[in-house]
Amino acid sequence: MRCMRRLLLAAILAGLLFLQGCQAQEPIKIGYVANLSGRSSELGVSGRNAMQLAVDQVNASGGIQGRSVQLIIKDDKNDPAVAVKVDEEFYQEGVVAVIGHLTSQVMEQTLQLMDGKILFISPTVSSVSLMGREDNFITVIASNQKQAELLAQQAIQKTKTIAVVYDLSNKLYTEEIYRYFKAAYERAGGQVVLAEPYMSEVGTKFSSLASKVLASGAQGVLIFASGMEAGILTQHLRKITPHYPIFTGAWSMTADFISSGGKYMEGVYTLAVFDDQSKYPQYRAFREEYMARYTDRPTLASVGCYDAAQVIFQSLRTSRNHSYQSIKESILSKKFDGLQGELIIDVNGDANRPYLLFTVQDGLFKRVES
Amino acid sequence: MMPQKNWSLRDILTINYLFVSIIPIFLLSLFALDVLNSHIKKQVMAKDQMLAKSIANEVEVYLDQPKNLLFLVEKVYTDQDSRMNERLERIVEQFAILDTIQVVNLQGKTIYNAPYDTDMLGLDVSNRPYFAETLARQTPFWSSSFISLRTGQPTVTLSKRIPDGIIVLHLNLSQLSQIIADTNVHGQYYSCILGQRGTYLAHENIQKVQQRVLEPNFATLKDREGTHFITMDSQEVIASVAKVQEINWTVLVYQNKDQAYFPIRQITSMFILALLFSVLVASILGKSSTEKVIRPLKNLIGQTKILAQGNYNIQIEFKSYQEYNELAKNFNHMLETIQVRQQQLENTAKDLATTNKELEAFAYVVSHDLKAPLRAISNLSQWLEEDLAGHLPPEGKEMLEMLRGRVRRMEALINGILQYSRAGRLAPHYQWTDTQKLLEQIIGDIDVPETFAVTLQHPLPYFETETLLLSQVFSNLISNAVKHHDRTNGHVTISVGEAGEFYRFTVADDGPGIAPQYHEKIFGIFQTLQSRDTLESTGVGLALVKKIIEVQGCTYDLQSDVGQGVSVSFTWPKVPHRDGKGENEERSQ
Numbered sequence: 001m002r003c004m005r006r007l008l009l010a011a012i013l014a015g016l017l018f019l020q021g022c023q024a025q026e027p028i029k030i031g032y033v034a035n036l037s038g039r040s041s042e043l044g045v046s047g048r049n050a051m052q053l054a055v056d057q058v059n060a061s062g063g064i065q066g067r068s069v070q071l072i073i074k075d076d077k078n079d080p081a082v083a084v085k086v087d088e089e090f091y092q093e094g095v096v097a098v099i100g101h102l103t104s105q106v107m108e109q110t111l112q113l114m115d116g117k118i119l120f121i122s123p124t125v126s127s128v129s130l131m132g133r134e135d136n137f138i139t140v141i142a143s144n145q146k147q148a149e150l151l152a153q154q155a156i157q158k159t160k161t162i163a164v165v166y167d168l169s170n171k172l173y174t175e176e177i178y179r180y181f182k183a184a185y186e187r188a189g190g191q192v193v194l195a196e197p198y199m200s201e202v203g204t205k206f207s208s209l210a211s212k213v214l215a216s217g218a219q220g221v222l223i224f225a226s227g228m229e230a231g232i233l234t235q236h237l238r239k240i241t242p243h244y245p246i247f248t249g250a251w252s253m254t255a256d257f258i259s260s261g262g263k264y265m266e267g268v269y270t271l272a273v274f275d276d277q278s279k280y281p282q283y284r285a286f287r288e289e290y291m292a293r294y295t296d297r298p299t300l301a302s303v304g305c306y307d308a309a310q311v312i313f314q315s316l317r318t319s320r321n322h323s324y325q326s327i328k329e330s331i332l333s334k335k336f337d338g339l340q341g342e343l344i345i346d347v348n349g350d351a352n353r354p355y356l357l358f359t360v361q362d363g364l365f366k367r368v369e370s
Numbered sequence: 371m372m373p374q375k376n377w378s379l380r381d382i383l384t385i386n387y388l389f390v391s392i393i394p395i396f397l398l399s400l401f402a403l404d405v406l407n408s409h410i411k412k413q414v415m416a417k418d419q420m421l422a423k424s425i426a427n428e429v430e431v432y433l434d435q436p437k438n439l440l441f442l443v444e445k446v447y448t449d450q451d452s453r454m455n456e457r458l459e460r461i462v463e464q465f466a467i468l469d470t471i472q473v474v475n476l477q478g479k480t481i482y483n484a485p486y487d488t489d490m491l492g493l494d495v496s497n498r499p500y501f502a503e504t505l506a507r508q509t510p511f512w513s514s515s516f517i518s519l520r521t522g523q524p525t526v527t528l529s530k531r532i533p534d535g536i537i538v539l540h541l542n543l544s545q546l547s548q549i550i551a552d553t554n555v556h557g558q559y560y561s562c563i564l565g566q567r568g569t570y571l572a573h574e575n576i577q578k579v580q581q582r583v584l585e586p587n588f589a590t591l592k593d594r595e596g597t598h599f600i601t602m603d604s605q606e607v608i609a610s611v612a613k614v615q616e617i618n619w620t621v622l623v624y625q626n627k628d629q630a631y632f633p634i635r636q637i638t639s640m641f642i643l644a645l646l647f648s649v650l651v652a653s654i655l656g657k658s659s660t661e662k663v664i665r666p667l668k669n670l671i672g673q674t675k676i677l678a679q680g681n682y683n684i685q686i687e688f689k690s691y692q693e694y695n696e697l698a699k700n701f702n703h704m705l706e707t708i709q710v711r712q713q714q715l716e717n718t719a720k721d722l723a724t725t726n727k728e729l730e731a732f733a734y735v736v737s738h739d740l741k742a743p744l745r746a747i748s749n750l751s752q753w754l755e756e757d758l759a760g761h762l763p764p765e766g767k768e769m770l771e772m773l774r775g776r777v778r779r780m781e782a783l784i785n786g787i788l789q790y791s792r793a794g795r796l797a798p799h800y801q802w803t804d805t806q807k808l809l810e811q812i813i814g815d816i817d818v819p820e821t822f823a824v825t826l827q828h829p830l831p832y833f834e835t836e837t838l839l840l841s842q843v844f845s846n847l848i849s850n851a852v853k854h855h856d857r858t859n860g861h862v863t864i865s866v867g868e869a870g871e872f873y874r875f876t877v878a879d880d881g882p883g884i885a886p887q888y889h890e891k892i893f894g895i896f897q898t899l900q901s902r903d904t905l906e907s908t909g910v911g912l913a914l915v916k917k918i919i920e921v922q923g924c925t926y927d928l929q930s931d932v933g934q935g936v937s938v939s940f941t942w943p944k945v946p947h948r949d950g951k952g953e954n955e956e957r958s959q
Contacts, residue, residue: 038522052584202519202520205489293584294584
């Protein structure tokens with residue numbers, strides 16, 4: 001009888017050890033969410049590609065503390081209602097953090113609902129209204145204010161009056177950056193003579209937009225739109241007024257920008273958070289692998305997502321456990337190795353990362369030392 | 371040395387039966403399974419490859435339409451019809467695959483488009499990847515896929531150089547998914563069409579197409595047309611690759627290996643079931659056949675046991691195999707022979723008993739009737755000597771004394787014969803015996819001279835035995851050792867050892883010894899090595915020893931040579947041999 005009890009005890013212990021062993025092999029779940037379908041999905045897709053690359057690399061190197069990383073990808077369709085739904089799904093699935101969303105518009109809607117439940121690390125959201133407070137939002141990109149100020153600083157050198165055209169499909173971002181730009185530009189002595197919002201949709205008449213801009217008498221234009229639409233608008237503007245001074249925000253800096261703008265793109269100024277010609281070894285290695293896998297160049301979202309992935313990986317390695325609070329603590333007020341240099345996340349989870357100025361020369365983006 | 375295993379005939383027969391019936395089926399099953407497996411695997415791989423190629427062919431057929439449309443648009447453009455825009459619009463409306471049509475001049479400026487969009491007219495597309503590529507070739511150029519700003523669907527451009535520019539067709543690829551849906555037979559297959567970069571153009575999950583997801587195995591499979599085994603999500607999968615050559619798209623057909631090889635598992639299960647059934651049937655048949663073989667043998671074994679118990683009035687009767695029937699017949703014949711022999715033996719025993727009784731009577735007569743005249747001769751010679759006292763010369767007196775000596779010898783011989791004839795025929799009488807005390811008593815009775823040394827080696831056993839017979843053996847051996855010794859200071863040693871179920875007693879002396887040629891002779895009755903005139907002896911003692919030892923089922927051994935003394939060893943049972951007969955009953959009649 002005693003022997004039987006011992007055997008039973010040994011079997012239970014073995015079972016518990018087995019279960020523990022199984023539990024130890026459970027992957028760490030990380031979410032990625034962005035707009036992945038439809039006409040404005042380029043950033044979301046390129047960000048997802050970089051995330052997948054980062055996850056594959058970390059898994060190939062043995063995972064994190066012996067556990068593999070599982071990437072769960074969801075499409076928010078750039079729709080706040082969809083975003084809330086998929087974020088709730090993330091929470092139910094037990095992700096340790098979510099990389100995304102990519103637009104301020106969507107992020108604002110879901111952030112408060114998920115406070116204490118999901119920690120978001122956004123590769124692209126730069127809305128000032130989401131920054132400067134201690135919450136569940138961490139970003140690896142500098143604020144709209146900085147972007148707007150740099151654009152104003154550059155624009156004022158070329159034009160004293162300017163029109164601003166911005167896409168309302170990412171209203172929170174575009175309206176905010178417009179306000180900061182206007183303030184900075186006008187502080188510098190310039191004047192915004194036209195603010196022209198539009199909704200990106202099939203049938204948008206860019207020729208009409210161009211006519212309005214030119215009719216405003218503005219000496220130049222600042223566009224906050226996707227690369228494709230900024231390129232088309234540029235064409236319409238310059239067909240009428242060649243060499244018209246044009247500036248765009250970091251959102252536009254994609255391969256589509258140049259291809260859709262054709263030969264009219266020369267001399268257009270744009271901002272970016274990364275330099276594709278950067279000599280940083282980490283970036284060169286990343287770029288090479290990204291292009292080998294996707295036969296495409298990395299975008300702002302690709303770099304942002306890869307950096308965000310490294311932030312979460314590093315924090316998972318150093319945090320006490322994988323709880324929401326512990327991961328958050330291991331990110332705030334820390335330095336991380338970014339693809340193009342050091343990335344500092346402050347106490348509120350905001351990044352202090354410089355924006356870089358580029359202009360198009362011979363069909364290519366060229367860095368402008370500001 | 372390992373003891374040889376005592377196998378049961380039943381076990382051996384059963385094992386052999388199973389072995390003989392199962393091994394051929396097992397080997398045949400293995401061979402058949404191997405052939406079937408190989409055949410089914412080849413079939414599955416060929417079928418999957420055929421499906422992938424069939425999808426690739428369908429895609430090529432699907433792409434034939436835009437190629438024809440390209441020539442149609444070229445013709446419309448070349449005609450320079452005043453209603454060209456209208457005609458191009460109509461073409462776009464008629465063919466669902468067409469998203470837009472563009473005619474671009476050599477500078478990259480859009481000069482016509484359909485659906486007609488003034489916003490797009492005049493736009494420069496010279497930076498679009500297809501522009502430079504199309505200008506550089508004479509054949510139509512297929513671009514890589516992208517998401518159309520108009521439709522949000524995966525789109526590809528087909529462009530062709532014309533003398534004053536290029537014609538560009540923007541093709542909506544949403545219908546591609548229908549091709550793979552049509553080929554997804556019974557949900558067994560998972561197929562997809564991949565663009566030049568490995569993103570999904572057609573997939574059963576439309577989200578993967580819309581989200582431009584990269585097929586994870588594209589890098590490893592894109593240049594490997596054929597069928598391969600790969601691992602996906604920890605599952606083994608059969609992947610068939612076919613290329614749409616013209617546009618460098620890849621068609622992948624996946625099939626779960628377990629699902630594909632389901633028939634193999636089914637057949638394997640059937641074979642296993644058949645094998646198990648064969649084992650069951652073989653076991654039942656084997657048991658039944660073995661029983662049929664074993665039952666007569668068991669019967670025979672039972673009969674032999676009865677026979678061994680002394681019952682010969684039995685007969686074996688069974689109807690079985692020819693060999694068994696013959697065995698039974700011979701056994702019965704053997705029984706009859708034994709019964710006849712038994713009867714003869716019983717008759718002989720009776721005769722022997724009668725003879726023994728007669729012999730006893732004779733012995734009695736001899737001992738009584740012969741002893742009486744001897745006693746008379748002895749008495750008469752004594753009386754004669756007394757009557758003639760003083761008249762009888764010394765020679766006469768000496769002769770009378772010699773006469774009485776011969777009479778005593780005669781009497782001793784008669785007693786010896788009587789003793790010898792009775793040895794072994796008296797009923798056994800067991801007593802707990804202290805060998806030490808018994809020997810001391812014998813030595814005292816023999817009246818061993820004081821100059822003689824008799825040594826008893828200890829310890830001597832205390833056991834239940836026929837004391838009288840053991841005493842007789844020791845007495846004869848010790849008295850012989852003393853009597854035939856050539857010195858007055860002889861030494862006799864009595865010792866004991868172990869011999870399994872027996873004790874081994876040895877009586878050894880240091881006397882003159884016996885030459886080897888007499889070793890047998892001295893155990894014969896009335897055999898003496900010295901003349902009776904030299905040493906008074908009946909010659910019965912050792913013969914009596916031999917008879918008693920043999921009746922006990924024991925053995926004896928004599929070691930001696932001239933001048934080497936004599937050592938007689940004999941075995942004696944440690945426990946009584948009770949054979950069921952009463953102790954007061956005689957051993958044989």
